Structure formats: structure tokens, C-alpha cells
Amino acid sequence: MLPPGSTIGMLGAGQLGRMTALAAARLGYRLHVYAPDAADSPCAPVCARATVAGWDDRTALAAFAAAVDVVTLEWENVPVDTVEFLAERVPVRPGAAVLAVTRDRIAEKSFANGLGIATAPWRPASGPGDVALARDAIGPHCIVKSNQLGYDGKGQARIGPDTDIAAAWRSIGSDSCVVEGFVDFTCEVSVIVARRGDGAMAVFPTVENRHRNGILDRTLAPARVPPATAAEAERVARRLADALGVVGLLAVEMFVTKDGRVLVNEMAPRPHNSGHWTMDACATSQFEQFVRAICGLPLGSTDLLMEAEMENLIGDDVERWAAILAEPDARLHLYGKAEARPGRKMGHVNRVTPRR
Numbered sequence: 001m002l003p004p005g006s007t008i009g010m011l012g013a014g015q016l017g018r019m020t021a022l023a024a025a026r027l028g029y030r031l032h033v034y035a036p037d038a039a040d041s042p043c044a045p046v047c048a049r050a051t052v053a054g055w056d057d058r059t060a061l062a063a064f065a066a067a068v069d070v071v072t073l074e075w076e077n078v079p080v081d082t083v084e085f086l087a088e089r090v091p092v093r094p095g096a097a098v099l100a101v102t103r104d105r106i107a108e109k110s111f112a113n114g115l116g117i118a119t120a121p122w123r124p125a126s127g128p129g130d131v132a133l134a135r136d137a138i139g140p141h142c143i144v145k146s147n148q149l150g151y152d153g154k155g156q157a158r159i160g161p162d163t164d165i166a167a168a169w170r171s172i173g174s175d176s177c178v179v180e181g182f183v184d185f186t187c188e189v190s191v192i193v194a195r196r197g198d199g200a201m202a203v204f205p206t207v208e209n210r211h212r213n214g215i216l217d218r219t220l221a222p223a224r225v226p227p228a229t230a231a232e233a234e235r236v237a238r239r240l241a242d243a244l245g246v247v248g249l250l251a252v253e254m255f256v257t258k259d260g261r262v263l264v265n266e267m268a269p270r271p272h273n274s275g276h277w278t279m280d281a282c283a284t285s286q287f288e289q290f291v292r293a294i295c296g297l298p299l300g301s302t303d304l305l306m307e308a309e310m311e312n313l314i315g316d317d318v319e320r321w322a323a324i325l326a327e328p329d330a331r332l333h334l335y336g337k338a339e340a341r342p343g344r345k346m347g348h349v350n351r352v353t354p355r356r
């Protein structure tokens, strides 16, 4: 167990790191962030220390490892070499094996399917010819996704029966992709599981996610799905976290189909945008739970105390901050980013109401 007063090293310096730093501080921990862009980041103003250095800067990495008691991350795409170099010097939670699965859609889907957990039908593709063959096998409506480094709907193309596949392939700009059958879902849900090194787990209730332009727009907690569906989503998430041996958090995004099945879409081994509602409506926030899990502390209660709707503030949405502050049930969270570019996550608001 790492007691309060310890220093948590964080790879990546965005809003997830910022909110982790705030939760860590409340429990008496210090957060030391490391990222190439840490200087002018959401983390810098709320962290005990920030190292601004490249992922391949071995001198800076060694000094960072010596200065912290444990390393975690808010971004699963940190280079493998970086993680392995650090892991020789200090515990890294979650570890390289978890990252290898969750940063790569082919590995992720293979892992889930290997446990008997359903996904949309999918095929790997390394060129437009593979996409055409996959469409023949899967059906006329598909989505092609870059295998790595996609987020907020980036690196994806929808394919229909008449789509110019060569043009769609070029628009993605990756030579390793997956082709997935388009799921005509009734809703999207997600579950966040916390897991400690000794295998203890705690699961947050299933929530419902609505996207706009490929970016999460709103999360409704709890999800408006039958109890059996919510329970199945939670079972799947626990099974994945346990089989992966995650230490920290695992967020699992899923589709609920018209016939009530739950299909895994993707996973992230860190706090997740669809867990921001926990900050104001749960006994323990996902960020505090993350700190508890990586430090080996007792996990907190995941009981939902209030009903919540989280709205992301994207780009210019943030200009509504004063009106949001005037709403009695709204809890505003801003990330301190200077420039509100289109598509950029600037903050979020949790609207909470007593449980019905």
C-alpha cells in the first residue's frame, strides 16, 4: 500500500490527469506529471511537479522514475519502450501488457472474443482490397477504423454498399485498420471497473452514452436499460478487467442491440469521459477510485447517490459557463484550456437530481 504523502507519477497531461491530480491531492498524495506538452497543459497548474520531456528522453525518464513512488497514465498510447524503461525502475500501473491490448483494436477485440465476449463482427484490413472482402463477409454497412491512435471518432470511415472504398481508405491514413459491422444499436453504454493489484474490484453502475459527431456529448447515469442488461454490461466489464489483470481503472464501451445483447466496442485502461458524472453523483469519483486502486487502498463505494446527466462542453460550448453556474442543479468543471478550438473538450457539467 502506498500511503498518503506518496508521489504518483502520471504520463500524459490532459484533463484526465488534471482531475486525477485534484482527487489525489484531496487524499494527501502528490502528482508529478510527465509529458512532452506538460508545460502549458491542464495538469501543470494543479500538479506538484511537471516534467516537460519527450517519451524517448531516457535521462528525464530515469529522473522521473526516481522521483515518484508509482507511475500511471491518462493516455494508453504512451510508447511501449517508455513504459518498459520506467517499469524496470518503478511500478507502472496498469502495466505494459494491459496497454498492448487496449491500445490496439485488433488485440482488444481478439482478447474479448477469446473470453467468449461478443463484439460486432470484424476483420483486420491492411488495404482497400481487404475492406471490400470484409464488406462482402460482414454485410453492406461497415465502419473502418484505424487499428491504433483513434479517438473521438477520428481515424474512422463509414462504408455503405456504394462507398468508394479506395477513397475511404485514404481518408483514414493508416495501413492497419479493422472493418466492423455497423451495429444498429438501441443505445451505447459503458462501465468503469476499478481493480487493485490483489484482485479486489469495484464496479460503477452502467451508464448510457450519447455521441454527437463521433464525440461523447452526454452520459446518463444510470443507463435507461433493463436491469438484466445493466447487470450483463457490468459482468462483461468485470470479466475483462480481471482477465487483463488491470491495476487501476478499466472503462468498457458497449453497444446494446435491439434484441438485448451487449457487444463490446472498445476499452480504455484509465479514467474515462463517461465516468465524469461520478464526481458529483457517486459516493466515490472515478478519479479518487483510480488513486485508491493504483495505491492499493480500500476501494470506495460506487453507489449512485443522485441521478446525473453529464454534458461535455466542446469548443465554443464553454462560453455558456456563466449561465451554467446560474443553474441550481449544475456542477461545472472546466479544464483550464486557453483556446476553445472546435472539437476540443473544454470542460463538462454534471446536472444532478435526487434519485427517483
Ligand SMILES: Nc1ncnc2c1ncn2[C@@H]1O[C@H](COP(=O)(O)OP(=O)(O)O)[C@@H](O)[C@H]1O
Residues within 6 Å of the ligand: 120, 143, 145, 150, 151, 152, 153, 154, 180, 181, 182, 183, 184, 185, 188, 211, 214, 253, 265, 266
Ligand atoms: N460498429 C459500429 N456500429 C455503430 N456505431 C459505431 C460502431 N463503431 C463506432 N460507432 C460509433 O462511433 C463512436 C466512436 O467509435 P469508437 O469505436 O468508440 O472510437 P473512438 O476511439 O473514436 O471513441 C461510437 O461511440 C459509436 O457511436
Ligand SMILES: [Mg+2]
Residues within 6 Å of the ligand: 152, 253, 266
Ligand atoms: Mg469510443
